[in-house]
Amino acid sequence: MENLILYLLIIGAGTAGELCVTRAMKTVGEVHDFRPIAILRVFSRALRVSWMWIGVSLMATAFFSLLTVLTTQNVSLVVPVTALNYGAGALGGRFILGEKVSARRWAGVLLVCLGVGVVILGHA
Amino acid sequence: MKRPDLHVKTSFFILLMVIFGPLGNVLLGRGMRKIGSVDVESVGQVFHIAMRVLSSPSIWAGILSLISFFVAYMLVLSWADYSYVQPASSVSYLMVALLAHFLLHEVVTPVRWLGVGIICLGVLVVGYTPHRTTEPC
Numbered sequence: 313m314e315n316l317i318l319y320l321l322i323i324g325a326g327t328a329g330e331l332c333v334t335r336a337m338k339t340v341g342e343v344h345d346f347r348p349i350a351i352l353r354v355f356s357r358a359l360r361v362s363w364m365w366i367g368v369s370l371m372a373t374a375f376f377s378l379l380t381v382l383t384t385q386n387v388s389l390v391v392p393v394t395a396l397n398y399g400a401g402a403l404g405g406r407f408i409l410g411e412k413v414s415a416r417r418w419a420g421v422l423l424v425c426l427g428v429g430v431v432i433l434g435h436a
Numbered sequence: 437m438k439r440p441d442l443h444v445k446t447s448f449f450i451l452l453m454v455i456f457g458p459l460g461n462v463l464l465g466r467g468m469r470k471i472g473s474v475d476v477e478s479v480g481q482v483f484h485i486a487m488r489v490l491s492s493p494s495i496w497a498g499i500l501s502l503i504s505f506f507v508a509y510m511l512v513l514s515w516a517d518y519s520y521v522q523p524a525s526s527v528s529y530l531m532v533a534l535l536a537h538f539l540l541h542e543v544v545t546p547v548r549w550l551g552v553g554i555i556c557l558g559v560l561v562v563g564y565t566p567h568r569t570t571e572p573c
Contacts, residue, residue: 333510334518338570342515351507358510375502378461379468379489387465388536388544398522398559405519412569413519416561420523423558431551 315385318377319393326374327400331408332367339363389431398424446516446567450524452508456501458531462539463498469540470494520567526559 340357343350358364381390402421405411471488489495512521533552536542 330518330522334513337510337513340514343511346511351511354511354514379464382465382468383471386536386542387462387540388533388542388548390465398562401522402519402562405517409518410570411517411519412566414565417519417565420558420560420562420565423561424555425558427551427554427556427558429551430554431548433547433551 315381318381321377322374322381322394323396323400324374325370325377326394327397327404329367329370329372329374330397330401331404332363332370334367334409336361336364336367393428393431396425396428442515446512446521446524449508449512450521453505453512453521453525454527454531456505456508457525458528458535460498460501460505461532462535463494463501465498465536466540467492467494467498515568517566517568517570519569520563520565523559523562524567526556526563529555529559 336358339361340354343354378390378394398421402413402417406413467489470492471485509521529552533544533549537544
């Protein structure tokens with residue numbers, strides 16, 4: 313039960329955090345200059361976007377849940393299970409970010425979920 | 437409109453993600469496994485566990501790798517779709533299984549390899565869809 317809650321946090325908070333970070337980076341705009349000083353400026357701009365703070369907080373929650381799960385579970389099981397993020401990510405991309413998720417993309421997401429199921433069976 | 441420079445820089449930053457993401461996870465996995473099961477019953481134990489986590493070179497190396505991953509991730513998301521970047525970085529699942537097998541010496545069963553293969557196939561299908569479906573801000 314404890315592991316189930318942690319997995320839900322890894323997937324739910326992780327995906328929500330990534331969606332928030334994506335929105336923040338889209339607000340910052342496309343990066344063209346990759347010199348360290350320019351990247352620092354991008355970070356400075358990103359930190360002034362509230363979506364970035366919300367996203368990082370959610371991702372930190374997912375990260376610490378991942379750390380806790382890794383104390384008892386094999387990394388080769390834990391990391392593939394986090395692939396369920398693809399399902400949540402496609403839904404978030406479609407309904408929150410307004411991205412066009414085609415039938416082909418949904419088919420790919422279904423394959424990923426199938427793969428996750430097989431990984432879990434392989435662990436049982 | 438197709439932009440070759442966009443394709444090259446997207447591929448480069450996704451490559452960085454594929455290298456640093458799995459490496460960070462595996463290093464963290466190794467560090468946390470050495471610490472063992474976390475059983476917190478008092479504030480003192482939280483402090484004790486935190487000190488053990490912070491004194492682990494594996495965990496620090498893992499955190500540095502994940503920071504590098506996150507920098508590459510943030511930069512690529514400034515121009516590419518989230519739903520493109522996420523599947524395109526799927527090779528990391530295969531890398532995690534390989535690192536777990538060869539570096540951590542974990543037993544990765546054939547069924548689990550099959551699952552990882554299906555995951556990679558699925559995310560590759562997603563990855564062949566257009567990488568930008570929204571207008572830049």
